[in-house]
Amino acid sequence: MTHVDPAADRWTAFAAGAVRLLDGAKGTELGARGVDLSLPLWSAHGVIDAPDVLLGIHRDHLAAGAQAVVANTFRTQPRTLARAGRAEDPATLTRRAVEIARQARDALAPEAVVFGCVAPLEDCYEPGRTPDGATCSREQAWMIDRLLEAGADAIAIETMGTAREALAAARAAAGAAPGRWMLSFCFKSTGPPGILAGGDSVVDMLPLLEGAFAVGVNCTAAPHVERQVGLLRRFLPGHVRVYASANVGALGDDGRWRQTDAVDPDTYAGYAERWLGAGATIVGGCCGTTPRTIAAMRPLVTSSAS
Numbered sequence: 001m002t003h004v005d006p007a008a009d010r011w012t013a014f015a016a017g018a019v020r021l022l023d024g025a026k027g028t029e030l031g032a033r034g035v036d037l038s039l040p041l042w043s044a045h046g047v048i049d050a051p052d053v054l055l056g057i058h059r060d061h062l063a064a065g066a067q068a069v070v071a072n073t074f075r076t077q078p079r080t081l082a083r084a085g086r087a088e089d090p091a092t093l094t095r096r097a098v099e100i101a102r103q104a105r106d107a108l109a110p111e112a113v114v115f116g117c118v119a120p121l122e123d124c125y126e127p128g129r130t131p132d133g134a135t136c137s138r139e140q141a142w143m144i145d146r147l148l149e150a151g152a153d154a155i156a157i158e159t160m161g162t163a164r165e166a167l168a169a170a171r172a173a174a175g176a177a178p179g180r181w182m183l184s185f186c187f188k189s190t191g192p193p194g195i196l197a198g199g200d201s202v203v204d205m206l207p208l209l210e211g212a213f214a215v216g217v218n219c220t221a222a223p224h225v226e227r228q229v230g231l232l233r234r235f236l237p238g239h240v241r242v243y244a245s246a247n248v249g250a251l252g253d254d255g256r257w258r259q260t261d262a263v264d265p266d267t268y269a270g271y272a273e274r275w276l277g278a279g280a281t282i283v284g285g286c287c288g289t290t291p292r293t294i295a296a297m298r299p300l301v302t303s304s305a306s
Helices: 006-016 027-032 044-049 051-064 078-083 090-108 133-149 163-176 222-235 265-278 291-305
Strands: 068-070 113-118 154-160 181-185 214-221 241-247 249-251 257-259 282-285
Touching: 006 113, 027 044, 027 051, 044 051, 044 090, 051 068, 051 090, 051 291, 068 090, 078 090, 078 133, 090 113, 090 133, 113 133, 133 154, 133 163, 154 163, 154 214, 163 181, 181 241, 214 222, 214 282, 222 241, 222 265, 241 265, 265 282, 265 291, 282 291
Parallel strands: 068 113, 113 154, 154 181, 181 214, 214 241, 241 282
Antiparallel strands: 249 257
16 A cells, blocks of 8 residues: 655645745734743744643734645754753754644644744844854754754744854755755845845855755744835746744834734735735734734635635
C-alpha cells in the first residue's frame, strides 16, 4: 500500500492556493488576554505560563479563517532564554510551542499549515545589536532544526532587519526545508521603499532568496506596506510569492507607539486588499491584530477562489 504523508499533502495544497490567509499576532493578543509580556521573554510567557490561552488564540485564528498558523516560537531561542535564566529550556519550549499550534490545527482545521517562527536573535527594533554573520548562521540553523524536529510543516523567518541575519537564516532554511520556507522583512517607514530597518537595501538581496516559497514584509505599519509589496513584486522572480503582514501602529521618533487606523479590522482588510492589488498573494497580521482582523480578511481569500 502506498504511504501517504499528510504533512506533504497539506503543504502541497496550501502552496497551490491562489491567495492564502495566515493568522494574526500572538504576542500582543496574549497581552490582551491578560498574559504577562515582560521582557526578555515577551511572547514566550504564553508557552511557559499560559499554554491554554495560547491554544485558544491559535484556535480563534483558525476559526476566523486562517489557513496557516505560526507557532509561538518568536522568543523561545537559546539567546533569549539564557538572558531570562532559562538556558536549559529552548529545545523543550520550542517543541511545546509547535505542539500547541499543531494541537489547535488538528482539532479545528486539519488541512491548515503550521509554520515554525524564526525571529531576529536580538530586538527587532534595534538592528544594530544583530550578531555577526557566523553567529547568526549557527544560532538560526539550530532553531530551524528544532522547529522541523518538533513537527512544523514549514518555516517562517520573520521581522528581519539586517541583510546578514536574513541571509544566514535563509541559507539554513533552504538547506533544511527546501521550498518550504518564507522570509519577511521589517522595513523603514520613511525614505524610499526597500530599505531595511538596519539600513540595508533589500533589492541587493533578492537574487539570493530565489529558493523561497515567499518573500515579504511584516511588523511594518499598515499604511506603509503597499509600496514595499510593489517593490518586492517588481524585483522577485514570478514564481516567488509576496507575503504582506502589518502591525496596526508605528513607533515614532520619540520611541512612543502610535496606533494607525488599521486597528479597526475592516480598515485593515481594506489595506490588505490594496496589498493584493500590488502583487501579494499571502496576507496575515502582525502586532496588534486579532482574530477579528483575520475574519475581516477572509472574504478576500474567498473571493479570489471564486
